[in-house]
Amino acid sequence: MVERSPVRLQDVAEHAGVSLATASRMLSDPGYGGRAGLRERVLASAAALGYRPNPHARALATATSMNVGLVIHDVRDAYFATLSGGVITVAERHDLLVTMVCTYRNAPRELEYVQRLAAQRVRAIILAGSSLRDTAHTEAMHAELEAYQDSGGSVVSVTRGRTVGHVVDIDNAGGMRKLVHDLVALGHTSFGVIAGPLKLLAVRDRLQGIRQGLKDHGLSLGRDDIVYVDLSREGGLAGAEQLMTRPDPPRCLLAVADVIAFGALSWLRARGIAVPADVSVTGFGGIPATLDAVPSLTTVELPLEEVGETAMELALKPASPRHVVEVEGTLARRDSTAPPH
Amino acid sequence: MVERSPVRLQDVAEHAGVSLATASRMLSDPGYGGRAGLRERVLASAAALGYRPNPHARALATATSMNVGLVIHDVRDAYFATLSGGVITVAERHDLLVTMVCTYRNAPRELEYVQRLAAQRVRAIILAGSSLRDTAHTEAMHAELEAYQDSGGSVVSVTRGRTVGHVVDIDNAGGMRKLVHDLVALGHTSFGVIAGPLKLLAVRDRLQGIRQGLKDHGLSLGRDDIVYVDLSREGGLAGAEQLMTRPDPPRCLLAVADVIAFGALSWLRARGIAVPADVSVTGFGGIPATLDAVPSLTTVELPLEEVGETAMELALKPASPRHVVEVEGTLARRDSTAPPH
DNA sequence: CTGAAAGCGCTTACAG
DNA sequence: CTGAAAGCGCTTACAG
Secondary structure (H helix, E strand, O other), X not given: OOOOOOOOHHHHHHHHOOOHXXXXXXXXXXXXXXXXXXXXXXXXXXXXXXXXXXXXXXXXXXXXXXXXXXXXXXXXXXXXXXXXXXXXHHHHHOOOEEEEEEOXXXXXXXXXXXXXXXXXXXXXXXXXXXXXXXXXXXXXXXXXXXXXXXXXXEEEEOOOOOOOOEEEEEOHHHHHHHXXXXXXXXXXXXXXXXXXXXXXXXXXXXXXXXHHHHHOOOOOOOHHHEEEOOOOHHHHHHHHHHHHOOOOOOOEEEEOOHHHHHHHHHHHHXXXXXXXXXXXXXXXXXXXXXXXXXXXXXXXXOOHHHHHHHHHXXXXXXXXXXXXXXXXXXXXXXXXXXXXX | OOOOOOOOHHHHHHHHOOOHXXXXXXXXXXXXXXXXXXXXXXXXXHHHHOXXXXXHHHHHHHOOOOEEEEEEOOOOOHHHHHHHHHHHXXXXXXXXXXXXXXXXXXXXXXXXXXXXXXXXXXXXXXEOOOOEOOHHHHHHHHHHHHHHHHOOOEEEEOOOOOOXXXXXXXXXXXXXXXXXHHHHHXXXXXXXXXXXXXXXXXXXXXXXXXXXXXXXXXXXXXHHHEEEOOOOHHHHHHHHHHHHOOOOOOOEEEEOOHHHHHHHHHHHHHOOOOOOOOOEEEOOEOOHHHHXXXXXXXXXXOOHHHHHHHHHHHHOXXXXXXXEEEEOOEEEOOOXXXXXX
16 A cells, blocks of 8 residues: 655665664764764765654664653643643654644543553653543543553643642642632622533632632632533533523622633623623633733633643653642733622 | 563464464454454453554554644644644544644744654645745655655645645635625725735735735725734734824724734724724634634634544545645624724 | 664465 | 464664
C-alpha cells in the first residue's frame, strides 16, 4: 500500500563510507567522539540525500518517542484551547509533537485514550481536564498511569486528587471563596448558583468554595438556589431560566464556569433583565472572551496558558520527586457585578 | 531508560499455543479464516495477558500509522479550535489519533512540521490554515506534500490554491461580497477595512470580495480606507484606532476576521462610540463568540466544525480522484450593523 | 574510535 | 490454514 521512504540510515552510511553504527552515532549522539571530520562527512551525506530518520524505528529501538499526549475534555472550549496553547508552545521548544485527544468528559473514553497513548510510548501524558469522580474509573486510571510511569513515561495532571505523577493544582475552592467574599462585600445576600456536572471534581471544589465563602459571612444556600447543568453556553441558558423564573429570583448568579455565565448573560439579555443593575453575574476561569462580553464578565481569572506551559514543563522532569504546583486564581472584578440596589 | 512493555505478541502466541504469525493474523486480520475456535482462543489470551500491540512495531512493518497530522495556525484562536473539534470528532470514529501542530503563520515552521509529520508516516496531513503566499515556501511545501502523497499519505488542505491532495475550498471572496452587498443595501457608502497580513491567501480573497462587492455598486476603496493589522483582537484595536481617528472616519468597519472585529468593538466601546448607531461593524468566520458579543456581530458564518469534519473525511479517501469541496459562508445579519443615520 | 551483529515488536511473503 | 523466516529502520551492547 505504501511505498517505503527511499533513504535510510544505511544509505547515508554508504554515501559517507562508514558503517551503519557510526552513521547512527554521528547523527544522534552529539557527545560521541569520532575522528576529525567524520561527523561533518556523515552530516553532509545525510543532508545531500535528504535523509529523515524514521521515528518508529527509533521508537522501537529505544522505547521512547518524541510525542506527548494531551488529554482534554473539549478543544472547542476556550478554557482547554488556551491551556493547550501553552502546552504546545513549550512542547515545540523541546522538539516534541503533541497528540491531542478529547474525552468530552466521558470516563471510558478517557481511559481508552490513556491506554492508547501509553501504547504509543509517548514521552508524557498530560491530563488537562478535571478528573472524573467515579471510583472504578479512578482506580483503572490510576493503575494505567502507574504502569505507564513505571515503564518510563511521565504523567502530569491538572487536577488535584491524582496520586500519581506531577500535579498542577488549581485552587478552585479558594478562588470561588474570594469571589464570594467580594460579592458579599458589595452587599449581595441572595445568590443563585449554576453548577456543572457533579462528576467533575473541579465543579465540586468550586461549589465547596462558594459554600465556604458564604458560610464565612453566616450565609448559606437553600435547596433551590443551585441548579446543575451541562458545562456549556446552553447549560447557562437553561440554568438562568430555572433560577430566574422562580417566584423570588436571586440577585446574583454565580456560574461555575465562564461559558455557563455567557449562556446566563444571553438569557438575561433576551428577557431585558439588566446586568448588573437588576442582577449580577459571575463566571470562573477567565477565558479571553470574558473581556469582550458586554458587560465584561467578573470572574476568577486563571493563568490558563501558563498552566499549560507549567504542565508541559513538569512533564519534562523525572517522575521523582513528585512536583505539585499550586495555581491561584485572581479575582477579576469587572462590569457584570454591582451592589444590589 | 525505559522498561519495555512486558507483554508482546510472542507472549500471546505462546499463551494460546499458536505461532507468532497465527496470533498476528487472528488479532489484526478480521477476514482471515483460521480453524474453529482459534480466533477466540487467541483473543482470550490477549485479553488475559492485557496485550496491547506496539504501534511503532506495526508502523515499521506496515509503513502506516493510526495517526493523522493537523496543521493549524493557532489553537487559541476559536476559528481553529472549532475546526479542530470537527477533525477530532471524525478521527475518533475511525480510531485515529490526531497530532496537532501550530505554525503561528510562520512559513519555515509549517514546512518543518509537515516534514516531521510525513516522517512519522501519519495516515494523513490536514492543512487547516490558509496557505501562506511565498513562492519559495509554496514550492517547498508542494514538493514535500507530493512526495508524502506518493508514498501513500493523504493530504487535505482547507485553502484554495493547493495543487496537491484534496481541498476544502471556503468561498472567502464570495462571502465577503454578499456581506458588502447587504451593507450597501442598508445604505452604507463609507467603509473602512481592517485587514490581516497579506501573506495569507484567505485575507487576500476576502479583500478581493470586498472590492468586488463595492465595485458591483459603483463604489470603491480609497488608499486610506484599508489598514493592515495582526490577525488578532489586538490587531482590531489598532486597526479601529487608525481608521476612526482620521478626520473623516468611516461609517462602517469591515474586519476580515471575527477576532479583529472584537478588537474594533472594544476600541469603539472604550471611546463611547455607539455600535451600530454611530458606526456599523462586521466580522468574518462566525465563531461562536460572535453570538455573545454585544451587540451581536454581523458576520459571514462558516460551518467551521463541519469544515473540520469534511476535511477529515476527505483524508480517508484515496488520493485519486482529487476532491474539491466548496464551502459557502452564510450571511448572519445581527445587531452590529444598521443603516447609517 | 569503529564495525558486525543482535534486538526492538510487529507483518507478510514463502513453503508446507 | 499454519508456521519458520525475513524484513521494516533504527540503536547499542559487544568485540576488536
